[in-house]
Amino acid sequence: MDRWNGRQQPLLIVVSGPSGVGKDTVLQRMRTRGLAMHFVVTATTRPQRPGETHGKDYLFVSQDRFREMIQRGELLEHALVYNDYKGIPRQQVRQALDSGKDAVLRIDVQGAETIRRLWPGALLIFLAPETEEELVERLMRRSTETPDRLELRIHTAREEMKRVDLFDYVVINRDGQLEATVDTILAIIVAEHHRTHPRQVTL
């Protein structure tokens, strides 16, 4: 039974879901559980917000540096999200997997689709709101944007909700049930490490 002794191959885990569903909060909470996973820090060109730490919340880079990262193939995937670039540093993911650690990506739905296409063996988890109305409310509540941009966000979120079928699992992130959401995601990861036929990802 050597094949199943110890942990199996590390997983490339994507946590995604529509804008406003609470991906950041869920990932932050997962991080505090002290698990042996690497939480990949996304590179972005958007301005750092108060309370955010460079290298922890995001890698804040200039437009020029971001273009360089694209050209040198340093990004696993990148996209223009509401006028700002976001991308997944390839090296971080590779190092995590090489050291036997699961790599967890927080990524929008469009990016998750790219990951699925390039690495069919990735594990894709879709965070969903309890209802679409709740999602719209959350977006409106936290919005600091112009009505036009808010409307675009709501439209995008509605479109993103339709892509759930491309994912392996769907977890509802209920209001006030953050721990339950995290517990479910962790159960999925435990289960996936016990598959008889493991997912395979080669970067």
Added chain:
Amino acid sequence: MDRWNGRQQPLLIVVSGPSGVGKDTVLQRMRTRGLAMHFVVTATTRPQRPGETHGKDYLFVSQDRFREMIQRGELLEHALVYNDYKGIPRQQVRQALDSGKDAVLRIDVQGAETIRRLWPGALLIFLAPETEEELVERLMRRSTETPDRLELRIHTAREEMKRVDLFDYVVINRDGQLEATVDTILAIIVAEHHRTHPRQVTL
């Protein structure tokens, strides 16, 4: 998102593994966790042992009654195991699933293969020992049988170990780690209830 609100369709869960791996102990422990699942009680023609309760550990039935159950199609699956008949009462499983509860079957590897063939949407979990030597030791330790029958059991267990590929998940039941084994099985069940494309079983 109505599709994922509340629990999904109930699962037909098979916990199997080679003779001697500790299926009974694991299932007994799962039962004490007070979960909303139905643990299906197997019908058997083997004599009741001290400490066993009819209707809880097994349904102890006569050879005649067992033959009748076969003829009337009352069994989902049955097999001759070491000269005794064992079978899964269909009505119990159907009632559990109809009431929205997961149905958990404890079954030998041969029976699990039958279930897989008849209901491809069943969830199959293989309990494995840490090593094959450990399995043999356990069989020898607990054996009250003649050397011949013991040898047959060991041979069968070795054959059973080769069938793991037909299962969805493999969980190692380490000595003294019963709670960890149960936790892993429960994580698998939680995860399976969050699949985007649920398994389907119709009895």
